[in-house]
Amino acid sequence: xSPTHRELEIGANDGPSQGLGHLASLVDPTLDDLxxxxxxxxxxxxxESPVLLLDIDGTILDGNDATAGLDIERxxxxxxxxxxxxxxxxxxxxxxxxxxIEAGSKGRVGSRTLDTINDAGPVRLSITPVTVDDETVLxxxxxxxLGDRDQTEAILAETTQRLAAAEGIFQAVAEYTSDLVCLHxxxxxxxxxxxxxxxxxxxxxxxxxxxxxxxxxxxxxRAALVGALQDVARRGAEPIRFRHxxxxxxxxxxxxxTVITPIQNTEGELHQLQSSSRDITEQRETEQxxxxxxxxxxxxxxxxxxxxLDRMSQAFAAxxxxxxxxxxxxxxxxxxxxxxxxxxxxxxxxxxxxxxERLIAIVRPGDTIARIKSDEFVMLCTGSDGVxxxxxxxxxxxxxxxxxxxxxxxEVRLSASIGIATTSGDADSNTVIEQAETAMYEAKHNGRGRxxxxxxxxxxxxxxxxxxxxxxxxxxxxxxxxxxxxPELDLESGLIVGFEALVRWxxxxxxxxxxxxxxxxxxxxxxxxxxxxxVIAEACLQAGRWRVHRSPDEEPVRIWVNLSARxxxxxxxxGFVEESVSRAGITTDEICMEITESVLMGDGxxxxxxxxxxxxxxxxxxxxxxxxxxxxxxxxxxxxLDVLKIDRYFVQGLGIEPDAAVIxxxxxxxxxxxxxxxxxxxxxxxxxxxxxxxxGCDQALxxxxxxxxxxxxxxxTLSRA
Numbered sequence: 037x038s039p040t041h042r043e044l045e046i047g048a049n050d051g052p053s054q055g056l057g058h059l060a061s062l063v064d065p066t067l068d069d070l071x072x073x074x075x076x077x078x079x080x081x082x083x084e085s086p087v088l089l090l091d092i093d094g095t096i097l098d099g100n101d102a103t104a105g106l107d108i109e110r111x112x113x114x115x116x117x118x119x120x121x122x123x124x125x126x127x128x129x130x131x132x133x134x135x136x137i138e139a140g141s142k143g144r145v146g147s148r149t150l151d152t153i154n155d156a157g158p159v160r161l162s163i164t165p166v167t168v169d170d171e172t173v174l175x176x177x178x179x180x181x182l183g184d185r186d187q188t189e190a191i192l193a194e195t196t197q198r199l200a201a202a203e204g205i206f207q208a209v210a211e212y213t214s215d216l217v218c219l220h221x222x223x224x225x226x227x228x229x230x231x232x233x234x235x236x237x238x239x240x241x242x243x244x245x246x247x248x249x250x251x252x253x254x255x256x257x258r259a260a261l262v263g264a265l266q267d268v269a270r271r272g273a274e275p276i277r278f279r280h281x282x283x284x285x286x287x288x289x290x291x292x293x294t295v296i297t298p299i300q301n302t303e304g305e306l307h308q309l310q311s312s313s314r315d316i317t318e319q320r321e322t323e324q325x326x327x328x329x330x331x332x333x334x335x336x337x338x339x340x341x342x343x344x345l346d347r348m349s350q351a352f353a354a355x356x357x358x359x360x361x362x363x364x365x366x367x368x369x370x371x372x373x374x375x376x377x378x379x380x381x382x383x384x385x386x387x388x389x390x391x392x393e394r395l396i397a398i399v400r401p402g403d404t405i406a407r408i409k410s411d412e413f414v415m416l417c418t419g420s421d422g423v424x425x426x427x428x429x430x431x432x433x434x435x436x437x438x439x440x441x442x443x444x445x446x447e448v449r450l451s452a453s454i455g456i457a458t459t460s461g462d463a464d465s466n467t468v469i470e471q472a473e474t475a476m477y478e479a480k481h482n483g484r485g486r487x488x489x490x491x492x493x494x495x496x497x498x499x500x501x502x503x504x505x506x507x508x509x510x511x512x513x514x515x516x517x518x519x520x521x522x523p524e525l526d527l528e529s530g531l532i533v534g535f536e537a538l539v540r541w542x543x544x545x546x547x548x549x550x551x552x553x554x555x556x557x558x559x560x561x562x563x564x565x566x567x568x569x570x571v572i573a574e575a576c577l578q579a580g581r582w583r584v585h586r587s588p589d590e591e592p593v594r595i596w597v598n599l600s601a602r603x604x605x606x607x608x609x610x611g612f613v614e615e616s617v618s619r620a621g622i623t624t625d626e627i628c629m630e631i632t633e634s635v636l637m638g639d640g641x642x643x644x645x646x647x648x649x650x651x652x653x654x655x656x657x658x659x660x661x662x663x664x665x666x667x668x669x670x671x672x673x674x675x676x677l678d679v680l681k682i683d684r685y686f687v688q689g690l691g692i693e694p695d696a697a698v699i700x701x702x703x704x705x706x707x708x709x710x711x712x713x714x715x716x717x718x719x720x721x722x723x724x725x726x727x728x729x730x731x732g733c734d735q736a737l738x739x740x741x742x743x744x745x746x747x748x749x750x751x752x753t754l755s756r757a
Contacts, residue, residue, distance in 0.1 A: 090163075090175035094118045094137040103179070118177060133161075140165045140175045167275075216292070220309035224249055224265045227308065236315055238285035249311075254281035254289045268298050268309060279316070291320040333407040335385055336392035344406035344414055348465040351418050355461030363417040363426025366455040366472035367395070367433065370484040372411040375448065383443045387450065390443075394436045398429065414469060423489055426456045430487040437485075451485035453477075458491070505561055508554055511541050512566055518542050519574050520744035521595070523753075524715060524737040527729050532753065534594040534628070536737060537575045538744045539567070559600060568603045569612055576620035576627055578747050583622060585754040592626040593754065594656065599629045604643040614653060624654030630681065632660050644675060651676040658715070662703065673710075680707040684718025684738070691723035701731045708732070 086103040088096055094117050099110045113121050119133040140163040166174040216236055219228040225248050229241035237252070244252075253261045257280035264276045275297045281289040294313040301307035331343035339347070348364075355362050369391065376384040388411065395405045395413060404416040417429055433454060440447040455475030457468050475490040482488065511517055521535040541549040558564040575595045582593055603609060617624050629650060631643075651657055658679030682703055689696030700716075707714045716728050719738030728736055 086179040088113075088118065088177040088179070090118055090137070090177050092137075092141040092172055092175060094133070094175070096121075097174075136161070136163050137175065139163070141172050215315075216311075216313040218311045218313075220249075220311065222269065222306050222308060224309065236290060237282060252282045254283055257281045264294070264296055265309075268296050269306065274298075279320075282313075290315055291317045336389055336407050338392050338396075338413075339404055339406040341406060341408040341414075344404060344408065344416065345465045347404050348416055348468070351416060352459065352461040352463060352465065355418070355459070357461075359460050360418075361423075361425075361458050361460050363423070363429065364457045364459070364468050364472045365415040365417065365426060365430055365433070365487075366457075366469065366476040367413040367415065368453050368476050368480070369411040370451040370453055370480070372450075375443075375450070379444055379448075386443055387441055387448070390441050391450070395433065398432050398436060408469075414472070423456065423458050423491070426458060427487065427489070430454045430456060434485065434487065453479040453484050454487035455479060456487055456489045458489075501557065504554065504557055505563070507543075508541070508558060508563055508567075511543075512563070512570060516542050516544070517567070517570055517574075518548075519571065519578065519747070521578075521747055521750060522737050522744040523742050523750065524596075524735050525741055526735055527725075527733055532593060532750075533591070533735060534596060535750070536596045536744075537571060537578075539571050559602060562602060564600050564602045565606050568597075568600060571597050572613060572627075573616045573619075576616040576622060579622045579626045580620040581747070582751075582754055583626070585751065592623070594626055594628045596628045596630050596658065598660070599631050601643065604631075604646045609646060610649050610653070613650065613655065625656065628656040628658060628679070630658040630660040630679070631675075648676055661717075677712060679713045679715060681715045681717050682733075687716050687718045687724055687728070687738070688720070690727040691721070697727055697731070700728070700733075704731050704733055 086100065086108065088099045088103065088108075091097055096113045096116055096118055098114060099108060101110070103110060103113075108121055117130070118137070119129040142165075160179070162178045164176045164178070165172045166176060214232055214235075215230075216232050217230040218226055220226055225246060226244050229244050231241060233239050233241050233244065239252075249261055249265075250258060260278050260280045264278045264280075267276050268274075275295050277293070277295045279291065279293050281291055283289055292313040293316045294311055296309055296311045298306055299308045299310055331340060331346075332338065333340045351362055354360075369387075372384065372387070375387060388407070391411075391413070392405075392407065395415070399405045399415065400417070402418050406414050406416075408414055415429065415433075417426055433452060437450055437452050440449050442448075453476050455472040455478070457471035457475060459468050471490040475488045479486050479488040518540045520538045520540055522538060523532045524534040524536065525531065526533045539551055539555075541551075541554055543549055555564070558567050575597045579593070579595050586593065606612075613624075613627075617627060631647070647657055656678040657676055658681055659675065659677055660681050661683040662680050680703070682700060686696055686700050686703070690700065691697075704714050714734045716733050716736040717738065719725055719728065719736045719740045721740060724738075725736065725740060
């Protein structure tokens with residue numbers, strides 16, 4: 037380094053530059069950038085020695101009048117780099133000063149100085165960072181001539197005097213701020229409070245001088261305040277930011293975000309504290325409200341599934357360390373849909389809130405009860421002693437449901453089915469919930485109003501599933517499947533115009549197994565393709581048998597069979613249908629196929645192409661259970677349909693619920709406008725039939741006409757037709 041200058045770190049005895057550090061620490065960290073810069077400009081103007089205010093890159097923002105003694109004109113140097121002025125005589129001013137600026141802009145505690153010589157003699161440049169929230173926002177550069185000890189002491193005296201003036205500026209600014217700005221002794225005792233304390237806490241600032249902030253602290257956050265004061269004393273020059281509550285004069289409390297900044301004396305020791313507190317009560321309330329909406333059920337106020345999963349993950353993590361078993365109970369109300377339909381949704385909502393209240397009364401400290409969907413609740417039981425403890429909780433829940441609920445002025449009896457799953461923590465939260473849900477469905481299957489433990493039912497279900505799958509394979513191979521037929525009548529002529537083919541499984545012991553007990557398993561295992569082929573082939577053969585009962589000039593009686601999504605994925609489906617029709621000696625207009633919306637849940641485009649091919653060879657197509665899916669209206673123009681079947685749910689309400697007739701009428705009008713035949717399913721009464729006839733429905737089927745029977749039961753009927 038050139039012998040004309042030297043760089044050194046300011047120590048405890050470098051008093052003049054420490055004065056600048058004190059000045060920087062008086063800046064209010066809550067002020068905006070423009071106000072902060074203005075405050076500093078006012079502060080530096082108080083010094084009699086030359087002081088420059090710099091941006092963090094070394095650009096001069098302003099200087100005081102004393103810079104004129106070093107041939108520095110304020111108007112001329114604003115906006116210029118500090119190394120570009122003529123205050124020093126250096127071969128490479130930029131190279132020497134840039135590291136000094138960079139060190140200051142990094143927010144290092146204390147100042148750095150540069151001693152150099154110019155025409156006026158020895159000069160010292162001191163760079164002091166102004167930090168807010170640990171980020172440097174401004175730099176203060178001070179220029180001073182170096183002389184003997186007397187001169188240095190004079191400068192120190194000047195600095196002390198200017199510091200007093202700077203504190204006066206600080207208080208002048210604090211008088212008009214909306215935040216609570218205070219000065220404190222090192223132990224926290226108030227020495228000054230801004231007038232804003234009147235508006236924020238309805239207290240007089242003068243009456244609080246000499247008291248301690250702990251006296252104002254709310255009990256819930258008193259520890260945060262004490263901890264912040266202790267941290268300031270321990271960490272020295274670093275500001276502390278924290279949130280806490282202060283008591284209002286009216287007995288309430290307000291939330292504040294406070295920054296405590298330590299102020300050092302010329303010896304580098306903690307001299308006093310400055311705090312700035314912003315009222316965030318409304319912000320805090322908004323945050324809490326948003327948090328509640330995100331993690332709580334709006335109707336019952338219980339935790340929702342998101343919060344439940346979070347608590348489960350925490351509980352599982354703790355359990356994995358202690359090997360402490362955890363119980364998860366899946367609770368589903370029995371017959372809740374019937375209650376909703378009978379008493380209305382308002383009563384249903386009221387029932388859910390009352391159920392929540394009873395469950396809350398059962399929950400132990402540390403446990404969680406959450407509503408995850410409709411009438412489904414999940415209870416997380418920590419430290420539950422495994423299956424035994426969870427079973428005790430389940431029995432308490434069932435006992436709570438033994439008392440009637442008062443709804444809409446009447447006593448209503450509700451029950452619940454409960455599934456229990458346990459884990460010691462080494463499990464996925466969603467998986468455990470699914471296990472408890474599986475056990476809950478088993479409880480419903482066993483009679484409702486009871487609980488079932490997953491570990492016991494899982495083994496039973498797996499064995500039963502395996503046995504059923506094997507038996508179904510044998511049934512297909514051994515010819516144990518049967519088709520029953522339910523007639524469809526034309527409502528204008530009263531004649532049978534078709535049949536719906538319904539598969540049954542006749543077990544070797546003579547039991548007739550309904551489709552709901554084996555079709556879902558067939559779908560899941562892929563056996564539905566083989567089973568479906570048998571149904572198509574048998575329906576075609578039956579159509580050929582009935583053909584002999586009809587005269588050549590009569591319209592054929594069509595047989596409807598269901599197509600599943602798995603069947604539409606079969607690339608040989610079209611060829612098999614053509615082969616079955618040909619072998620039975622019938623035409624393709626004697627066999628019809630119906631689908632539900634599930635056929636489009638997978639590859640909808642592929643399914644549509646298969647249906648187009650079936651339509652091309654003359655197979656009539658219909659959509660079953662219309663009105664039960666959200667998107668079925670879209671199918672009416674996407675799929676090559678001939679028939680629309682109205683779901684029995686809407687038919688059952690005819691003659692009872694006024695809205696049912698309106699909905700059915702709209703469906704019929706829409707279908708007719710698209711050129712579709714309308715068939716109503718599930719007709720069970722003369723009243724329903726009369727409404728359908730009045731609304732212009734084309735055809736119908738249901739128990740009012742006939743239950744599903746074997747084909748032979750209709751031979752004579754077709755012969756007389």
